[in-house]
Amino acid sequence: AQSVTQLDSQVPVFEEAPVELRCNYSSSVSVYLFWYVQYPNQGLQLLLKYLSGSTLVESINGFEAEFNKSQTSFHLRKPSVHISDTAEYFCAVSDYGQNFVFGPGTRLSVLP
Amino acid sequence: EAGVAQSPRYKIIEKRQSVAFWCNPISGHATLYWYQQILGQGPKLLIQFQNNGVVDDSQLPKDRFSAERLKGVDSTLKIQPAKLEDSAVYLCASSLDFYTLTEAFFGQGTRLTVV
Numbered sequence: 001a002q003s004v005t006q007l008d009s010q011v012p013v014f015e016e017a018p019v020e021l022r023c024n025y026s027s028s029v030s031v032y033l034f035w036y037v038q039y040p041n042q043g044l045q046l047l048l049k050y051l052s053g054s055t056l057v058e059s060i061n062g063f064e065a066e067f068n069k070s071q072t073s074f075h076l077r078k079p080s081v082h083i084s085d086t087a088e089y090f091c092a093v094s095d096y097g098q099n100f101v102f103g104p105g106t107r108l109s110v111l112p
Numbered sequence: 113e114a115g116v117a118q119s120p121r122y123k124i125i126e127k128r129q130s131v132a133f134w135c136n137p138i139s140g141h142a143t144l145y146w147y148q149q150i151l152g153q154g155p156k157l158l159i160q161f162q163n164n165g166v167v168d169d170s171q172l173p174k175d176r177f178s179a180e181r182l183k184g185v186d187s188t189l190k191i192q193p194a195k196l197e198d199s200a201v202y203l204c205a206s207s208l209d210f211y212t213l214t215e216a217f218f219g220q221g222t223r224l225t226v227v
Contacts, residue, residue, distance in 0.1 A: 034215055036218075042220060043220040044203065090155070100157070100216050102154035102156075104154045105154050
């Protein structure tokens with residue numbers, strides 16, 4: 001069975017500062033990894049995903065995540081955050097696209 | 113393309129009452145998921161369908177929760193009777209199918225408050 005750990009429940013950061021949201025997973029099989037974002041009162045939206053190929057994946061709004069198999073991590077980074085990035089971020093793992101297991105989430109608060 | 117549709121958006125009921133949520137997945141998506149998201153926590157899978165068959169319902173409290181997807185398209189999740197701890201957002205998601213590498217697409221959820 002898979003599991004996902006997001007060690008930071010809340011991350012406050014000033015606008016234009018860099019940020020890293022950590023995600024570690026455990027699984028006995030090969031997995032696919034996802035970051036979802038949830039803005040207030042909205043549903044979950046896919047931010048980026050790793051299925052295969054390059055271990056560095058990017059989103060259209062400047063986020064990136066790197067799959068590190070040896071460290072079983074998939075940390076999310078952004079070099080310069082905006083107020084609009086304030087949201088809850090969930091890391092998820094899926095075994096071959098079957099059930100998706102989510103971490104507890106990290107609340108990113110971008111301060112002016 | 114239309115997204116995952118859920119209704120109602122909000123529901124308030126008293127404990128011991130029953131409630132039902134409806135979900136219509138993205139057209140052509142064979143896999144449908146129901147998740148429970150308690151405030152401050154990540155979504156927890158309740159049940160997963162592939163077409164009209166159940167793939168995984170190991171975390172569904174079957175004494176009070178039931179779900180069906182009779183024609184392999186839309187789905188209903190029911191709680192009967194509801195308890196205070198069932199207060200949560202119930203999320204429906206769909207993906208292309210069980211065997212294709214893809215992500216899950218989520219609806220906006222139904223926020224249930226049990227008083």
